[in-house]
Amino acid sequence: MKTGKPTINDVARLAEVSKKTVSRVINNSPLLSEKTRERVQAVIEEIGFVPSLQARALALSRNWIIAVIHDNPNAQFLVNVQHGILQELADTEYGLMVQPVDRTSANLHENIRAFLERHRPYGLVLLPPISEDDGVAAICEEFGCNYIRMGSVKLGPAEHTISSNDREAVREAVSYLISKGHTRIGLIEGPKGFTSPRERRAGFEEALTAARLDLDPDLVRTGHYTFESGVEAGQSLVDLPQPPTAIFASNDEMAIGAIIAARRSGMLIPEDLSVVGFDDTPLSSHVWPTLTTVRWPIVDMASMAARKLIHPEDKQAMKKWLLRSELIERDSVIPPRKF
Amino acid sequence: MKTGKPTINDVARLAEVSKKTVSRVINNSPLLSEKTRERVQAVIEEIGFVPSLQARALALSRNWIIAVIHDNPNAQFLVNVQHGILQELADTEYGLMVQPVDRTSANLHENIRAFLERHRPYGLVLLPPISEDDGVAAICEEFGCNYIRMGSVKLGPAEHTISSNDREAVREAVSYLISKGHTRIGLIEGPKGFTSPRERRAGFEEALTAARLDLDPDLVRTGHYTFESGVEAGQSLVDLPQPPTAIFASNDEMAIGAIIAARRSGMLIPEDLSVVGFDDTPLSSHVWPTLTTVRWPIVDMASMAARKLIHPEDKQAMKKWLLRSELIERDSVIPPRKF
DNA sequence: TTGTATGCGTTATCAA
DNA sequence: TTGATAACGCATACAA
Numbered sequence: 001m002k003t004g005k006p007t008i009n010d011v012a013r014l015a016e017v018s019k020k021t022v023s024r025v026i027n028n029s030p031l032l033s034e035k036t037r038e039r040v041q042a043v044i045e046e047i048g049f050v051p052s053l054q055a056r057a058l059a060l061s062r063n064w065i066i067a068v069i070h071d072n073p074n075a076q077f078l079v080n081v082q083h084g085i086l087q088e089l090a091d092t093e094y095g096l097m098v099q100p101v102d103r104t105s106a107n108l109h110e111n112i113r114a115f116l117e118r119h120r121p122y123g124l125v126l127l128p129p130i131s132e133d134d135g136v137a138a139i140c141e142e143f144g145c146n147y148i149r150m151g152s153v154k155l156g157p158a159e160h161t162i163s164s165n166d167r168e169a170v171r172e173a174v175s176y177l178i179s180k181g182h183t184r185i186g187l188i189e190g191p192k193g194f195t196s197p198r199e200r201r202a203g204f205e206e207a208l209t210a211a212r213l214d215l216d217p218d219l220v221r222t223g224h225y226t227f228e229s230g231v232e233a234g235q236s237l238v239d240l241p242q243p244p245t246a247i248f249a250s251n252d253e254m255a256i257g258a259i260i261a262a263r264r265s266g267m268l269i270p271e272d273l274s275v276v277g278f279d280d281t282p283l284s285s286h287v288w289p290t291l292t293t294v295r296w297p298i299v300d301m302a303s304m305a306a307r308k309l310i311h312p313e314d315k316q317a318m319k320k321w322l323l324r325s326e327l328i329e330r331d332s333v334i335p336p337r338k339f
Numbered sequence: 340m341k342t343g344k345p346t347i348n349d350v351a352r353l354a355e356v357s358k359k360t361v362s363r364v365i366n367n368s369p370l371l372s373e374k375t376r377e378r379v380q381a382v383i384e385e386i387g388f389v390p391s392l393q394a395r396a397l398a399l400s401r402n403w404i405i406a407v408i409h410d411n412p413n414a415q416f417l418v419n420v421q422h423g424i425l426q427e428l429a430d431t432e433y434g435l436m437v438q439p440v441d442r443t444s445a446n447l448h449e450n451i452r453a454f455l456e457r458h459r460p461y462g463l464v465l466l467p468p469i470s471e472d473d474g475v476a477a478i479c480e481e482f483g484c485n486y487i488r489m490g491s492v493k494l495g496p497a498e499h500t501i502s503s504n505d506r507e508a509v510r511e512a513v514s515y516l517i518s519k520g521h522t523r524i525g526l527i528e529g530p531k532g533f534t535s536p537r538e539r540r541a542g543f544e545e546a547l548t549a550a551r552l553d554l555d556p557d558l559v560r561t562g563h564y565t566f567e568s569g570v571e572a573g574q575s576l577v578d579l580p581q582p583p584t585a586i587f588a589s590n591d592e593m594a595i596g597a598i599i600a601a602r603r604s605g606m607l608i609p610e611d612l613s614v615v616g617f618d619d620t621p622l623s624s625h626v627w628p629t630l631t632t633v634r635w636p637i638v639d640m641a642s643m644a645a646r647k648l649i650h651p652e653d654k655q656a657m658k659k660w661l662l663r664s665e666l667i668e669r670d671s672v673i674p675p676r677k678f
Numbered sequence: 679t680t681g682t683a684t685g686c687g688t689t690a691t692c693a694a
Numbered sequence: 695t696t697g698a699t700a701a702c703g704c705a706t707a708c709a710a
Contacts (some may be wrong), residue, residue, distance in 0.1 A: 005456070006689065007686090007687055007688085008687060009687080015695080017697085018697045018698075019687090019688080019689095020689080020690085020696075020697060020698085021695090021697075023688070023689060023690095024695095024696090026688095027689085030378055031695060031696085032695070033696090036695080036696085043616060050456065050457075051687080051688070052397075052686085052687050052688065053457055053458065054393065054396040054397045054400065054402065054459060054686080054687075054688090055686070055687030055688035055689085055702090056687080056688055056689075057397070057398070057399050057688090057702095058391075058393045058394050058423055058686085058687080058688070058689090058702050058704090059392065059687080059688045059689040059690080059701080059702055059704065060688085060689070060702090061392065061702075064457070064458075065436075069696060075414045075415045075417070075418035075621075076413070076415075078418055079414035079418060080414075080419055082437055083439075086439060093457060095406075095438065095454075095457070095458050096436060096437050097435060097436050097437075098421055098425075098436075099434065099435070101423075105631075115434075116401075117344070117389065118389075118392055118434070119392065119403075119434050120392075120393060122379070131570070145554050147505045157494045171592065172673040191391075227621070227625045233702065245699090256625070259626070260471050260625070260626075260627050263627065264627070267645075277707060282414075282624075284564070286566045286595070286599075287599075288602065288603070290600050297377075306558075324685095325698090336453050346702090346703055346704085347703065348703080348704095356680075356681085357680065357681045357682075358681095358682060358703090358704080358705095359680075359681060359682080359705080359706085360679090360681075362704065362705060362706090363679095363680090365704095367707085370679060370680085371679070371680090372679060372680090375679080375680080390703080390704070391702085391703050391704070392702040393702080393703080393704095394703035394705090395703080395704055395705080395706095397684095397686050397687065397688085397702085397703080397704075397705095398685080398686055398703080398704045398705045398706085399686090399687075399704085399705070511683090554705060556698070628703095
């Protein structure tokens with residue numbers, strides 16, 4: 001089972017120092033004479049010594065692993081998060097683990113606890129909606145495992161949070177619809193009980209209020225962030241005796257579902273119905289007409305999360321907890337016909 | 340740094356045996372009296388002993404990790420693979436790592452080598468196109484790291500391969516188009532130099548040959564498995580003086596791109612143009628009309644890959660290397676107008 | 679069938 | 695500023 005690779009003992013012998021001194025060198029300890037450090041460093045490079053992560057893991061009871069914990073079925077979202085984290089992890093020794101969990105399970109906390117005990121990751125990136133669970137954050141604290149909660153609102157102290165400004169972004173998007181002349185605007189919101197749908201709805205209402213428009217409860221539908229639920233909600237809205245002239249959907253999938261439903265009912269998009277989504281998934285520029293939407297900076301959020309986990313000394317990064325979403329204007333919004 | 344958790348020593352002391360005996364129990368060694376095993380097992384359960392993966396990793400120089408190595412930008416594909424592997428890993432101690440690589444990099448092999456040295460995963464799942472690189476497989480052999488190559492054709496011996504029957508599946512799909520009366524069938528193939536596009540093209544040609552139809556080179560376009568390339572290729576096909584009455588695209592994204600292009604040119608789908616894709620991504624049932632396509636059993640393939648990695652004693656699984664694709668009939672295919 | 683002694687490659691303690 | 699020695703928690707060779 002010997003790997004044949006040089007170990008800290010080889011370095012110590014060749015540099016004629018103790019292994020503890022070598023350990024100090026590879027850990028950048030300040031208690032070290034420059035001369036010794038240089039001699040040891042020279043040997044390290046000469047024989048190509050690389051510290052064993054397994055041995056360090058045993059000694060420190062913590063692995064060189066960043067883990068993503070999630071209960072989120074959206075493929076593009078997940079891959080974007082992974083991509084963002086991996087960008088930051090490139091050229092480091094850290095690796096990325098992915099651990100899905102079931103938020104509806106009675107064993108949720110127990111399962112996360114078991115994962116932490118088993119793999120002892122260096123840090124955790126908690127994705128919504130799991131990130132909104134204070135119990136999970138408490139478990140991380142208990143284990144002394146670093147963690148970042150990702151969400152649409154500030155979840156706990158800045159050093160443990162990375163967030164987008166969903167409410168404000170949606171307010172701008174809906175204000176944009178209003179500025180185009182729309183006054184009957186439908187809302188397809190996300191599932192109840194989660195933060196991001198609530199924030200996005202709040203932004204929707206704020207935009208109406210700012211324009212002195214009333215929220216018509218008949219124009220609000222609840223979906224599950226899925227294409228199918230978007231179709232259903234959209235169908236229900238366009239079937240109204242007096243359908244809306246525009247719809248804001250809480251994510252792109254539902255927006256595209258609504259477009260399909262409207263078209264099935266013989267409507268032209270955007271002539272008969274303007275639609276705005278949220279996310280800016282690749283899909284949104286692939287549909288026809290291309291979808292006006294809010295760009296959710298999820299890749300950057302994930303990068304920033306990883307940066308905070310592995311560079312706690314970067315005080316500037318530790319303080320930053322907000323990345324802004326912005327409206328992307330494409331072809332799915334025009335003024336209403338009667339305007 | 341003590342974790343406070345019970346260790347193998349605690350078990351040994353309480354059960355009044357040596358730690359080696361405990362080690363035998365947790366490793367299911369046959370050299371053990373039933374009485375001893377039961378007594379030790381009882382203590383293990385009583386004090387809730389869980390072996391430390393870090394300590395085992397150091398002793399065995401191998402981690403309880405299955406890693407996916409890939410250079411594949413497709414989100415749905417990646418998440419499906421991860422999902423399949425995680426299905427098999429659930430209720431085991433194994434975790435999942437994800438490691439993207441750059442197949443065009445001169446350091447590709449060096450990078451994979453570094454990853455193996457660092458994290459010492461128990462097994463690797465190699466995704467196409469990386470899986471087609473014999474050098475990568477050789478590196479795995481060299482490190483004694485188990486691996487499965489996933490692809491559209493048998494890559495090496497059965498115990499290291501899991502494959503789909505792309506060629507046969509495409510042959511059936513195109514034969515289906517022919518059976519509907521289509522004789523001018525366009526092909527949007529995937530990028531040159533990879534196996535899956537080549538196999539799918541071979542299936543296309545076999546179907547034509549079987550029906551005594553000639554392959555018209557003017558009806559063949561090459562894309563990059565992206566939506567945009569599908570739009571471009573589709574546009575180029577429908578702009579022909581005598582456009583095809585049907586198109587087979589080597590994946591769903593390009594198929595949907597072709598549909599968009601055709602519609603932009605005023606064609607009705609499927610009335611003026613039938614389209615068949617490949618993959619059966621969720622997207623394919625979300626577009627309008629819903630897309631007739633070939634279901635690629637990627638989740639099952641990934642599950643099977645993980646099973647082979649962590650259950651080498653399952654001889655039946657080790658022998659199985661083929662999972663079949665099947666045609667999913669939806670709404671994007673009808674007979675041609677003139678038929 | 680069981681135990682002893684040692685190895686795996688690092689970090690931590692505490693003394694020098 | 696350095697080093698000897700002991701963890702860390704398990705597995706293995708070899709002996710009994």
